[in-house]
Amino acid sequence: MSGLISIVLDEPTDYDAWRSRVRELIQDGIAPEQVSFGSAGCSGDLFGAAAPSAGARRALRRSSEVRVPRNFPKLARQVLCHRDAGRHALLYRLLWRVQASPRLLENEADGDVHAAKRLAQAVRRDVHKMKAFVRFRRVETEEGEAFVAWFEPEHSIVKLAATFFAERFAGMRWSIVTPACSVHWDGQALAFDSGARRQDCPDDDALEAHWRVYYSSIFNPARLKVNAMRAEMPKKYWKNLPESRLIPELTRSAERAQRAAPAGSSPSAASARRLVAAQPQQTVAVEGRPDSLAAVRAAVSQCARCDLCHFATTAVPGVGPADAPIMVVGEQPGDQEDLAGRPFIGPAGQELDAALLAAGIDREQTYLTNAVKHFKFVPRGKRRIHQRPTFGEVDHCRWWLDLEREIVAPRMTVALGATAARAVLGRTVSVTAERGRVMGDARTGGIVVTTHPAYLLRLPEREAVEQRRRFVADLRLAQEVAEA
DSSP states (O other), X not given: OTTOEEEEESSTTOHHHHHHHHHHHHHTTBOGGGXXXXXXXXXXXXXXXXXXXXXXXXXXXXXXXXXXXXXHHHHHHHHHTSOOTTHXXXXXXXXXXXXXXTTGGGOTTSHHHHHHHHHHHHHHHHHHHHHHHOOOEEEEETTEEEEEEEOOOSSSOHHHHHHHHHHHTTTSOEEEEOSSEEEEEOSSOEEEEEOOOGGGSOOOOXXXXXXXXXXXXXXXXXXXXXXXXXXHSOGGGGGGOGGGGGHHHHHHHHHHHHHHSOTTSOOOOHHHHHHHHHSOOOOOOOOSOOOSHHHHHHHHTTOOSSGGGGTSSSOOOOBSOTTXXXXXXXXXXXXXXXXXXXXXXXXXXXXXXXXXXXXXXXXXXXXXXXXXXXOOEEEETTEEXXXXXXXXXXXXXXXXXHHHHHHHOXXXXXXXXXXXXXXXXXXXXXXXXXXXXXXXOTTTOEEEEEOOHHHHHTSOHHHHHHHHHHHHHHHHHHHHHHHO
């Protein structure tokens, strides 16, 4: 063991630091069994740093070029966040073996590959739990309103998950505190700090009532499977979830409803609905008129101007730069958009992406939003089926769209479908009659009406080819006028 090399990492989860150290080892031909990994301040490493002996090096030095498969960095970043003490050695062993077997990671039966992917899967699941079970509490600070959440992850996942929260809650100042690490968002940038204790975080606030109302409203006693629910929402998370207080009563009411249900019919959801009605109903008033996109996003997340807010997972505000030359307006968020909190990421969004690219429009420089900010749907078993918003819901939500158009002041607005056209124009129009021409001009904000990309997904392939061509032509028309 005299020739063992000890690698001490200041930040054990930092992939770039780990990579720079192991790259040199592989270039020098140092075999995995001759390397020991440890972290600064950790007594787990039994051997001090030692220079490699001649016997520790391979007789044949390797090339200066280190072979790294394309899918290895993502796998390694996830594995490094696992709490397993042997993760660094496992990854080095994989990288060492890849030099001779470039397609090693494709071999699921390999012991090292299987172990690494199992660790990565555990980390991804922990990230998923963090996204699902973080609950912010409102606090007042010297700088104004802020939100704080306490979470206890199994692994070192705070940095992996932080970007998700920054994008989803971009318009508010927040902190997520865990025992080992904390992350803070000031509306502009993420900052990481040391961990803290549970008692340093607030216990509850008015937002908890909203969580309980939402959870009760989506509870379906006909689909209750207690073991599956506990697998997806383990009890260790319950103490930090406001809705967990409802679980015992909802479970009992579901069991009573199932026992009382007549043969051949679905169990009643009345007991869950009664719980919703019993919760204190709170309507959040928007104070003042938001004067920036960040302020609009923050206000939209609290909107209760219509009943859709009680059933959707979250509000979905627009995304894009404040000086975007083109604004694209859809009808409403879909199922995937509702879960992610971002517009146009589902199948219709992919269709739109392809058309924007064909029309020469940069999506990153385009403002994307919807006429209605909450997902309206009809539950069908495990699926949520899109339902078109009513004129009243569109008109209620038009206040937000008008704010977005006022702040962005796009040279051209593209209305996707009849609902979006009504929201933009304030009147009902025929898409077939209005498409292919510009209303107004770029100086005052021109408008182009076209079909919604979801419509293209429902067409037979032969008809879809022609309609996609026309859709791209409409987008290209908006681009040409915006650039004129």
